[in-house]
Amino acid sequence: MNNIIKVANLSKRYASGFEALKGIDLTIRKGEIFALLGPNGAGKTTLISTICGIVRPSEGTVTVGGHDIAADYRAARAMIGLVPQELTTDSFESVRATVTFSRGLFGKPPDPGLIEQILRDLSLWDKKDAKIMTLSGGMKRRVMIAKALSHEPDVLFLDEPTAGVDVELRRDMWQLVGRLRERGATIILTTHYIEEAEEMADRVGVISKGQIILVEEKAALMAKLGKKQMTIELQNRIEAVPEALSPFNLGLADGGNALVYTYDSQAERTGITALLQALAEAGLRLKDLHTRQSSLEEIFVNLVSDR
Ligand SMILES: Nc1ncnc2c1ncn2[C@@H]1O[C@H](COP(=O)(O)OP(=O)(O)O)[C@@H](O)[C@H]1O
Ligand SMILES: [Mg+2]
Incomplete structure (x- = not known):
């Protein structure tokens, strides 16, 4: 079976009447x-909570490994490991x-060796005898991940796994996700950081206001949406963008002390080379240069305005 999860016509209206x-x-x-x-x-x-059977859908169906999450909850849930957004372990x-x-x-037989391996993978082995309430937030999050992996799930859900965690845990998390994938696990993570999706995902789904607005291979998505911005600080203020630079669609910024160039992050960099040449030919001298990847927020604005 190639599709491990199928979500069909799923709607959720909370008791408040809000349609999430x-x-x-x-x-x-x-x-x-x-x-x-x-x-x-x-x-x-x-969405994640509904797929995991924690939130009851108002309409629609979810199957995990062919098991209906409502009618066949135990079988479906046994396939799932969930690391929730909020720390609930205390x-x-x-x-x-x-x-x-x-x-x-989850009805699995004891396996101390496996538990040890999971704790070691998450750098928790030194803390194995520590009471959870004495751990730092980052360590508690590691425990949540260990719990989710303890029954060897086929599918692992990570809800905002790196929001507010330290750099070390973020790196460990990415490595762990890589190892799990090598073992054939399916991983679904939510994030509002495009860098995280860029680093880890094979496919990306964009959700906005309760609707999936696109699902694509990561490479295709980044090519389509990943814009970068280069700010060129000038040594001398200018009144207007010189005519010779019009093909680059530059914006004037910082009261005429900077130019802003927007380009496709996946495109070849010849545009930048040509721009730098053109700047020199126009007699503009540079003070500094910096580039910035567009944020998801901006991508959203573009996506929504395209529709
Ligand atoms: N139990 C609830 N009752 C009413 N509204 C809720 C409840 N949980 C979430 N919401 C609302 O549903 C929307 C989606 O929430 P959520 O799924 O947590 O979004 P996300 O995880 O993408 O930040 C939000 O507007 C939130 O306020
Ligand atoms: Mg959330």
């Missing part, structure tokens, strides 16, 4: 890393006991 998901159709392929990208409030957590139990217990919850 509006007719979502989505399939996740076995073995892929899928990034669900969207701004805060787009419905990412609601106990008097030790790290190892908590992770071991988590595996038992």
Whole structure:
């Protein structure tokens, strides 16, 4: 089976009357890393929670490995590991006991060797006897991941895995995701950082206001949407962009002390070379240069205004 998750016509209206998901159709392929990208409030957590059977859909169906999440909840849920956005682990139990217990919850036989491996992979082995409530936020998050992996799920959901975590954990997380994928796991992560999707995902789905507005291979998406901006600080102020530079569609910034060039981040860099040449020919002297990747927020504005 190539599609491990099928979401069909999924809608969620909360008790407040708010419609957080509006007719979502989505399939996740076995073995892929899928990034669900969207701004805060787009419905990412609601969608993940619905697929995991925690939030009940108002309409539509979800199957995981062919098991309906409502009618066949236990079988579907056993295939899933979920690392929620919020830290919910705060106990008097030790790290190892908590992770071991988590595996038992899914009816899997004890496997101390596996638990050790998971704790080592997450740099938690030194903390195995520590009570969870004594750990830092970053360490608690590692415990949440260990719990989610304890029953060897086929599909791992990571809800905003690196929002607010330190650089070290972020790096560990990316490595872990890479190793899990090599073992054939399917991984779905939500993020509002385009860099994260860019780093890890095979495919990217963009969600906005409860609707999936596009699903694409990452490379294609970055090519389509990844714009970069180069700011050129000038040594001398100018009144207007010289006529000779008009093909570059430059913007004037900083009261005439800078020029802004927008270009496609995947495109070849000949545009920049030509621009620098043209600047020199126009007699403009540069003070400094910096580039910036467009943010998801800007990409969204573009996407929404395109529609
Ligand atoms: N339990 C709830 N009751 C009512 N509205 C909710 C509830 N949970 C989330 N929402 C609303 O649904 C929308 C989507 O939320 P969420 O799925 O958490 O978005 P995201 O994870 O993309 O930030 C938001 O507007 C949020 O306020
Ligand atoms: Mg969320």
